[in-house]
Amino acid sequence: MTGFPVAQIVVTVLGVAAIGGVIWYFLLSRGTPVAAVVQTADGPQEVHVMVKGGYEPDTIVVEAGKPVRLLFYRDETADCSERVVFEAFGVSQALPAFRTTPVEFTPHDPGEFEFRCGMNMLKGRLVVYPPGVAPRPTDSPHRDHA
Ligand SMILES: [Cu+2]
Numbered sequence: 001m002t003g004f005p006v007a008q009i010v011v012t013v014l015g016v017a018a019i020g021g022v023i024w025y026f027l028l029s030r031g032t033p034v035a036a037v038v039q040t041a042d043g044p045q046e047v048h049v050m051v052k053g054g055y056e057p058d059t060i061v062v063e064a065g066k067p068v069r070l071l072f073y074r075d076e077t078a079d080c081s082e083r084v085v086f087e088a089f090g091v092s093q094a095l096p097a098f099r100t101t102p103v104e105f106t107p108h109d110p111g112e113f114e115f116r117c118g119m120n121m122l123k124g125r126l127v128v129y130p131p132g133v134a135p136r137p138t139d140s141p142h143r144d145h146a
Pocket of ligand 1: 118
């Protein structure tokens with residue numbers, strides 16, 4: 001359920017990377033979701049997630065063994081999205097409407113972990129890759145849209 005074109009996400013990612021002067025990468029996973037990670041200087045892997053009838057991106061790719069800070073901006077008042085749950089990490093966090101709420105934890109083991117709303121309707125995936133084994137960046141984000 002992506003609301004805006006990939007090109008716009010790329011522009012945003014480039015802008016964030018330029019502003020932060022940080023290492024960044026993004027990739028496409030199974031067609032639609034785009035996960036952008038910014039490795040901040042002080043450690044946490046930061047990812048901004050828009051919450052509006054779903055999660056965007058709905059696939060987030062991070063490195064194992066390093067702290068993760070997910071910044072959820074909930075752009076709606078619909079009850080469905082008022083809580084985000086990462087069961088594997090013991091997280092059940094309320095997300096006030098029209099605010100950014102950080103969710104922080106450290107994934108120690110590689111794997112794929114679901115996250116969801118409190119009602120188990122909206123879903124996303126956290127993909128944790130082994131330390132130092134970054135996924136290959138996608139050459140062209142438009143490749144799958146030809
Ligand atoms: Cu829900």
